[in-house]
Amino acid sequence: MRNISDVIEAHLKQIIDRNKHKTVEIKRSEIAEQFSCVPSQINYVINTRFTPEKGYHVESKRGGGGYIRIQRMVVNSKNRLIDELIELVTPTVEQRVAIAVIERLYEQEYISVREANLMIRAIDREVLALNLPLRDELRSRILVAMLRALKHN
Structure with missing residues (x-):
């Protein structure tokens, strides 16, 4: 069974996908009431599921x-x-942000599920077994190298 955050995320994405401007404007309290949850749950969903690295x-x-306006960023090429992703992950990047970038590439069908994995x-932080901030810097360099390889492929 999906949790409430997944349900709220799916609902908002469905509205965004139906809108020709790829935008939704919501009132936090109204959405919270609709899903019988506290308004902070809506904040959590927006702050974790609708981030720039995920394309919002x-x-x-x-x-x-x-109001809260959520807009899907549309990139034409x-x-x-x-x-834009290289700029986002440079000069350092946390693992969760890097994974979100990779998931976005997969969702946009620029990479396969195998390549994403x-x-x-x-x-992964276990592979890059270094102390911070060096680990996030190395992760950034590796991810940028992979992104550049995709760009020229």
């Missing part, structure tokens, strides 16, 4: 008429996407 831009306006294994 989030904007919020607080106050009585406040593989090379442009890879350039190989990339994820190569940048």
Whole structure:
């Protein structure tokens, strides 16, 4: 059974996919009420599932008429996407962000599931058994090298 975060994420992504502008504007309290959860659960979903490395831009306006706008970033070319991802992971990158970048490449069908798994294994903290911040810097260099290889492939 899926947890509430998965259900909320799927609901928001479905709305975004149906919208021609790939955008959804929500009121946190309304979504929380719809799913019978606390508003902080909505914050958690947005902060962890709708990040730049996953291809989303989030904007919020607080106050009585406040809203949260989630927009799927649309990149028109593989090379442009890879350039943006390289910028995002340079000069250091945490493992969770690196994995999100790889998952985005897979979702956009730029890499296969096998390639994604190989990339994820190569940048794992157990493989890069170094102290921080050196580990995140090395992970960045490895990921950038893989991204550049994809760009010129």
